Amino acid sequence: MHAITLDDMAAAGALLEGHFRLSSGLHSTRYLQCAVYLAEPARAEAAGRQLAARLRNEAAQLVVSPALGGVIIGHEVARALDVPFFFTERADGAMALRRGFHIEAGTRVLVVEDVVTTGGSTREVMDVVTRHGGVVVGVASMVNRSGEENPFSPLPYTALLTLEIPNHAPESCPLCASGIPVVKPGSRTAA
Numbered sequence: 001m002h003a004i005t006l007d008d009m010a011a012a013g014a015l016l017e018g019h020f021r022l023s024s025g026l027h028s029t030r031y032l033q034c035a036v037y038l039a040e041p042a043r044a045e046a047a048g049r050q051l052a053a054r055l056r057n058e059a060a061q062l063v064v065s066p067a068l069g070g071v072i073i074g075h076e077v078a079r080a081l082d083v084p085f086f087f088t089e090r091a092d093g094a095m096a097l098r099r100g101f102h103i104e105a106g107t108r109v110l111v112v113e114d115v116v117t118t119g120g121s122t123r124e125v126m127d128v129v130t131r132h133g134g135v136v137v138g139v140a141s142m143v144n145r146s147g148e149e150n151p152f153s154p155l156p157y158t159a160l161l162t163l164e165i166p167n168h169a170p171e172s173c174p175l176c177a178s179g180i181p182v183v184k185p186g187s188r189t190a191a
């Protein structure tokens with residue numbers, strides 16, 4: 001089973017070119033729409049198995065992902081590890097564990113994302129897990145576009161695809177300077 005490449009993502013129609021506002025607020029000329037790649041269950045399952053294999057030694061007892069982006073890949077990692085899967089979601093802007101999900105104190109938790117850009121939302125999930133008594137033992141994502149090998153060091157972190165795509169602050173974005181309208185990926189205009 002080979003690692004996912006940018007060509008694989010492009011072949012799946014998951015690589016968008018344009019002028020995008022990322023959830024981090026940064027702008028970029030490219031966007032990976034992981035949901036499109038994961039739309040094929042066999043691809044999602046294979047991606048989950050690869051991430052799980054890399055972090056099996058952390059002996060996670062639970063996988064937690066942020067909704068919506070992390071849900072499909074997180075569930076597939078949990079399936080591969082044969083452990084339960086919970087998701088966090090925003091309530092009044094703050095990341096929270098709802099739905100009656102309960103983490104037993106000391107549970108070893110793997111946090112799984114689709115894309116890590118700044119790592120901000122991942123850290124919010126890690127904080128939620130810790131507040132509920134869980135112990136984060138590792139982080140995984142389909143895509144790492146943070147520009148760092150491991151933004152969560154000293155915790156182990158792995159990604160199937162590392163992307164060196166430049167991200168721009170809006171005030172120094174060359175596409176903004178050229179007057180090209182920025183779109184939010186996933187919106188009708190980006191699709």
Ligand code: ZN
Pocket residue numbers: 019027028168170173174175176177182
């Ligand atoms: Zn821009």
